[in-house]
Amino acid sequence: MKTHYDVIIFGAGPAGTAAAYGLVGSKSVLVIENDLFGGTCPNRGCDPKKMLYSAVEAKDRVARMQESGLKDVPTIDWKQLMAFKRGYTSQIPSGTKKGLSGAGIDTYHGQAAFLDQHRIQLGDQTTVSADEVILATGRRPRLLDIPGKSFLKTSADFLDLDALPKHITFVGAGLVSMELANIANKAGSDVDIIHHNDQPLKAFPQPFVAQLVQDMIDDGITFHFNQNLKAVSKNETGYTLTTDLETLASDYVVEAVGRSANSDQLQLENCGVKTSSRGVLVDDHLRTNVSTIYAIGDVIDKAKPKLTPVASFEGRYVAELLMKKTTAPIQYPVIPQILFGTTEVGQVGVGYQEALSKPEKYHVSAFDLTHWYTYNRIKDDVAKAMVIRDANTKQIVGFDVLSSIGEHLLNAFSLVMNLKLSNEQIQDMIFAYPSVSSDLQYLV
Numbered sequence: 172m173k174t175h176y177d178v179i180i181f182g183a184g185p186a187g188t189a190a191a192y193g194l195v196g197s198k199s200v201l202v203i204e205n206d207l208f209g210g211t212c213p214n215r216g217c218d219p220k221k222m223l224y225s226a227v228e229a230k231d232r233v234a235r236m237q238e239s240g241l242k243d244v245p246t247i248d249w250k251q252l253m254a255f256k257r258g259y260t261s262q263i264p265s266g267t268k269k270g271l272s273g274a275g276i277d278t279y280h281g282q283a284a285f286l287d288q289h290r291i292q293l294g295d296q297t298t299v300s301a302d303e304v305i306l307a308t309g310r311r312p313r314l315l316d317i318p319g320k321s322f323l324k325t326s327a328d329f330l331d332l333d334a335l336p337k338h339i340t341f342v343g344a345g346l347v348s349m350e351l352a353n354i355a356n357k358a359g360s361d362v363d364i365i366h367h368n369d370q371p372l373k374a375f376p377q378p379f380v381a382q383l384v385q386d387m388i389d390d391g392i393t394f395h396f397n398q399n400l401k402a403v404s405k406n407e408t409g410y411t412l413t414t415d416l417e418t419l420a421s422d423y424v425v426e427a428v429g430r431s432a433n434s435d436q437l438q439l440e441n442c443g444v445k446t447s448s449r450g451v452l453v454d455d456h457l458r459t460n461v462s463t464i465y466a467i468g469d470v471i472d473k474a475k476p477k478l479t480p481v482a483s484f485e486g487r488y489v490a491e492l493l494m495k496k497t498t499a500p501i502q503y504p505v506i507p508q509i510l511f512g513t514t515e516v517g518q519v520g521v522g523y524q525e526a527l528s529k530p531e532k533y534h535v536s537a538f539d540l541t542h543w544y545t546y547n548r549i550k551d552d553v554a555k556a557m558v559i560r561d562a563n564t565k566q567i568v569g570f571d572v573l574s575s576i577g578e579h580l581l582n583a584f585s586l587v588m589n590l591k592l593s594n595e596q597i598q599d600m601i602f603a604y605p606s607v608s609s610d611l612q613y614l615v
């Protein structure tokens with residue numbers, strides 16, 4: 172390790188590693204990680220969740236095809252599924268570190284904190300300095316401050332469970348809970364969800380969310396809306412949960428009520444970087460109030476969705492900025508958001524609610540896809556989509572989808588919107604047929 176670097180990056184998640192790789196060849200870089208190299212997404216977020224979904228989706232597809240060529244719905248062997256997941260996640264920290272080192276990026280594993288704007292003290296008491304510093308330390312689960320809080324588990328615990336509890340309760344009906352509750356239910360647990368209002372997933376089209384909630388209820392999940400968890404206590408067999416309306420029993424309780432920025436262990440007071448209760452404050456160049464310190468990814472106080480591809484996009488942007496390849500403010504492409512599951516809800520661009528409230532500006536076309544060949548073939552009985560156009564230019568500016576395979580159309584529409592493809596340009600293309608993508612020509 173050197174004693175001085177061009178750039179020091181705190182955090183080796185999708186944001187920090189994207190910035191580090193972007194700087195390779197132009198700048199000397201040190202990446203400091205105090206936990207798992209690779210960060211939340213591949214270790215305890217998106218990727219392990221979708222490994223578990225491999226079995227859940229396969230089971231769901233088989234269940235849909237009963238009396239249409241398949242007999243008997245398989246059960247999920249949680250132990251084997253977890254071993255499959257761990258086969259992937261166990262390689263991530265060492266693989267990420269090796270990848271960084273192989274690219275000529277120095278790494279440090281351990282705690283570190285600012286001494287001043289340019290100097291950082293490492294856990295072993297050595298001091299390193301840098302011309303510029305990037306904060307990419309992400310978020311961690313926000314913990315409820317209630318009696319019995321030590322009994323509560325997080326999404327990271329759930330994603331690494333050795334055995335599946337008989338009864339699981341999730342607190343908060345956000346993205347994390349809804350996705351993990353569906354996995355737990357399909358894998359064989361009884362599942363309850365406690366939510367403090369009756370409008371989960373506000374960023375998504377509400378008619379589609381209502382259908383998702385109904386599907387989850389039909390699958391046996393119980394929602395407890397408009398109530399707050401007040402206390403947890405241990406009983407002989409599990410836990411007693413007390414809300415302001417009722418008492419529930421459960422074997423395992425996962426709290427997923429949002430995530431807090433990891434900005435509190437960096438001793439930012441020593442360098443003067445300002446934060447809000449929602450994260451590190453940055454300008455439109457992702458620069459903090461200290462001109463040599465930047466912040467990227469989930470740790471920022473931002474209105475943009477806190478997602479892996481957004482974090483990497485910001486990492487690549489700041490790398491370009493530091494290499495003086497750009498001086499422009501960050502300009503985000505459209506950002507697709509999706510709730511994964513056996514019913515997926517996805518949204519990109521102008522929201523459905525906003526479009527409906529401004530009929531002079533937007534046209535909304537609603538499609539029931541259930542009887543379309545693509546969805547009929549897999550017996551997807553709730554497939555729907557909405558295409559939102561600018562009323563004047565007719566350009567597609569928004570898209571919403573509800574389907575067990577919604578992610579494919581969502582990405583196709585993101586491409587259409589980013590490239591501003593016209594209806595005519597799409598009709599002039601040839602797609603592999605029959606497929607999700609070939610339906611694009613019927614939807615535009």
Ligand SMILES: Cc1cc2nc3c(=O)[nH]c(=O)nc-3n(C[C@H](O)[C@H](O)[C@H](O)COP(=O)(O)OP(=O)(O)OC[C@H]3O[C@@H](n4cnc5c(N)ncnc54)[C@H](O)[C@@H]3O)c2cc1C
Pocket residue numbers: 181182183184185186187203204205206207208209210211212215216217218220281282283307308309310326347433436437467468469470477478479480482511
């Ligand atoms: C259960 C779950 C499922 C998710 N699913 C999806 C999904 O399907 N799709 C999607 O796009 N996004 C998903 N996300 C969100 C996604 O994981 C994050 O948006 C993404 O990881 C953010 O990247 P990041 O680099 O900003 O932060 P992180 O990935 O959190 O990385 C930050 C890194 O900084 C380290 N760090 C923290 N403090 C310090 C410190 N003081 N010093 C040094 N290092 C530090 C952390 O250990 C971590 O490794 C999910 C999140 C969760 C929790």
Ligand SMILES: NC(=O)c1ccc[n+]([C@@H]2O[C@H](COP(=O)([O-])OP(=O)(O)OC[C@H]3O[C@@H](n4cnc5c(N)ncnc54)[C@H](O)[C@@H]3O)[C@@H](O)[C@H]2O)c1
Pocket residue numbers: 315342343344345346347348350365366367368371372398399400427428429430476477478508509510511
């Ligand atoms: N598919 C994906 O892209 C995906 C999946 C999972 C997570 N993520 C990312 O991770 C982030 C964190 O997810 P999350 O689900 O923890 O947060 P979230 O903000 O999406 O949802 C938390 C929910 O808990 C509710 N809540 C807050 N306090 C509560 C309380 N005391 N009792 C009951 N409910 C309460 C909130 O109203 C909110 O609906 C997401 O915002 C997203 O950026 C993305």
